[in-house]
Amino acid sequence: MLPRPEMFKEVIFTPRIIAFNQSFVVTVKHSLPTAVIWHGAIAGRSREDITSTFFAFLLSVRDSKHMILWLENCAAQNKNWTLLTFFIYVVNSEELALKSLTLKYFEPGHTFMAADSFHHQVERSLKKMGKIYDFEDFTEAVKHATIN
Known part of the structure; x- marks a missing residue:
């Protein structure tokens, strides 16, 4: 939730915004992660909202x-x-060049994924930035995490 109050000495009671991050990490060398980010005023975390993040990712790699x-x-x-x-x-x-899509699922309890290390980079970037006031600050932190 933004702003992150643990970074402030005093917290003013104000409505906070919930920020979401759906990450897609391509395991091909020299590929940057794709983070689809949004906040609670745009959408939530319903099945349709999560599905739309997959569409955004697939459009970014539409020639695959x-x-x-x-x-x-x-x-x-x-x-x-x-x-x-x-x-x-x-x-x-016809929007995508995709001819085959294979889904593979991790066994329950064995879910360490490449996206986990990206999420760690996002957390490091948030801490490095210091105070996160709004969604634009969150966006910048995610952008800097993809560069690392």
Whole structure:
């Protein structure tokens, strides 16, 4: 939630905004992570909202013909009909060059992913920036995390 009050000596009671970050880390050398970020005034964390982040990512790599996605084994987030029917749509869509999409899920309890190290970089970037007042500050912190 923004602002991050632990960085301030005094907290003024004010509505806080919830910031979301869905990360996509390509395991090809010299590829930067893609972070789809939004806040609670734009959307929430429903199945449709999460699915839209996958669409944003796939548009950023729209020339890829074959893709393997490794997903956490979270049924609510990564195994719902909204997301699975979306994947059928994108493979058949003319908007993307995608011809095949393979979904692989980690075993429950074994979910260390490349995205975890990116999330760590985001946290380091937030701490390095110091005070985070608003969504623009959060956006800058995420941008700097992708450079590291």
